[in-house]
Amino acid sequence: xxxxxxxxxxxxxxxxxxxxxxxxxxxxxxxxxxxxxxxxxxxxxxxxxxxxxxxxxxxxxxxxxxxxxxxxxxxxxxxxxxxxxxxxxxxxxxxxxxxxxxxxxxxxxxxxxxxxxxxxxxxxxxxxxxxxxxxxxxxxxxxxxxxxxxxxxxxxxxxxxxxxxxxxxxxxxxxxxxxxxxxxxxxxxxxxxxxxxxxxxx
Numbered sequence: 136x137x138x139x140x141x142x143x144x145x146x147x148x149x150x151x152x153x154x155x156x157x158x159x160x161x162x163x164x165x166x167x168x169x170x171x172x173x174x175x176x177x178x179x180x181x182x183x184x185x186x187x188x189x190x191x192x193x194x195x196x197x198x199x200x201x202x203x204x205x206x207x208x209x210x211x212x213x214x215x216x217x218x219x220x221x222x223x224x225x226x227x228x229x230x231x232x233x234x235x236x237x238x239x240x241x242x243x244x245x246x247x248x249x250x251x252x253x254x255x256x257x258x259x260x261x262x263x264x265x266x267x268x269x270x271x272x273x274x275x276x277x278x279x280x281x282x283x284x285x286x287x288x289x290x291x292x293x294x295x296x297x298x299x300x301x302x303x304x305x306x307x308x309x310x311x312x313x314x315x316x317x318x319x320x321x322x323x324x325x326x327x328x329x330x331x332x333x334x335x336x337x
Contacts, residue, residue, distance in 0.1 A: 137306050143313040147208065150320045156233025157204040157277065157285040157330065158243065161222050163291075164188050165298050166195040167308065178304050186216035198297070198312065199223050201235070202287055204280075206325030211316060213309070221246050231255050236277050286326035287319070295319055 144299045168176045176183070176194070185194050186264075190273055201209040210227040220240045228235060232254035239260055246255045258274050295315030318333050 136178050136323055137165070137310050140306070140310050140313060143310070143317050147211075147313070147317050150208070152209050153203055153205055154231070154233075155203045155205060155330075157328075158201050158228070158231055158233065158235040159210060159261060159281060160199070160201045160220075160224060160228070160235055160237045160329055161284045161288070162197045162240075162280075163288045164190070164193050164195060164216065165192050165198055168194055175237070179308075182305055184216040185239055187215045198291075199227060200284070200287065201227055201231070202326075204283065204328040206283065206287060206327045208287075208320055213312065223250075225249055228255055229253070234258055234274070234277065236281055238281065242284040258330055280328055283328060290322070290326070291315055 143292055158186065167179050179195075183195050185192060186197075193216065197214045197218055197220075199212045199214060199220065201211075203209055209231065210222050212227055214223055221243050222236075224237075224246065228250065234256045236251070236258045241257060242259050242261075250257050258277060260278055263294075295318045297312045297315035298309075313332075
């Protein structure tokens with residue numbers, strides 16, 4: 136493991152993280168090469184996996200992140216491409232309380248109950264085949280604001296360049312991702328909802 140990787144992780148952990156009580160969770164794919172060249176890729180043999188996303192098949196990994204409504208990075212985790220998003224969430228969110236908003240991929244009564252017991256309410260859109268549930272207006276508003284985390288991923292990929300297919304080793308791949316996350320933490324202007332907390336608590 137490159138000597139710089141651990142200090143970068145400590146640096147990210149030491150950054151100011153505001154416990155706003157409003158969080159967003161999602162994952163994004165990280166390709167390491169074209170899916171058709173996966174069998175020829177030696178650097179990630181036995182590490183990367185093939186999986187299917189909304190954009191089609193890919194060979195690589197997943198990056199899971201949690202951000203608050205100010206765009207601050209609260210937690211991140213790398214996983215295999217085949218990992219269910221719901222599996223990694225409890226550990227990532229173990230120190231958070233309030234509301235956490237995710238897409239339909241996080242729907243699970245067991246997960247909801249597990250988080251709720253620790254003071255964190257999981258809010259997701261319901262599937263068409265699910266019974267309608269009474270949803271608070273603020274929760275509906277927050278669901279419509281999920282684009283904040285997509286904006287974070289956009290900055291990570293297009294500004295911090297965390298995804299490219301030129302890595303010659305898995306170690307360099309990890310350093311590039313963590314360095315990109317560290318660079319994002321240093322950005323003065325992050326995607327933000329500009330929420331007025333007195334309105335939320337009123």
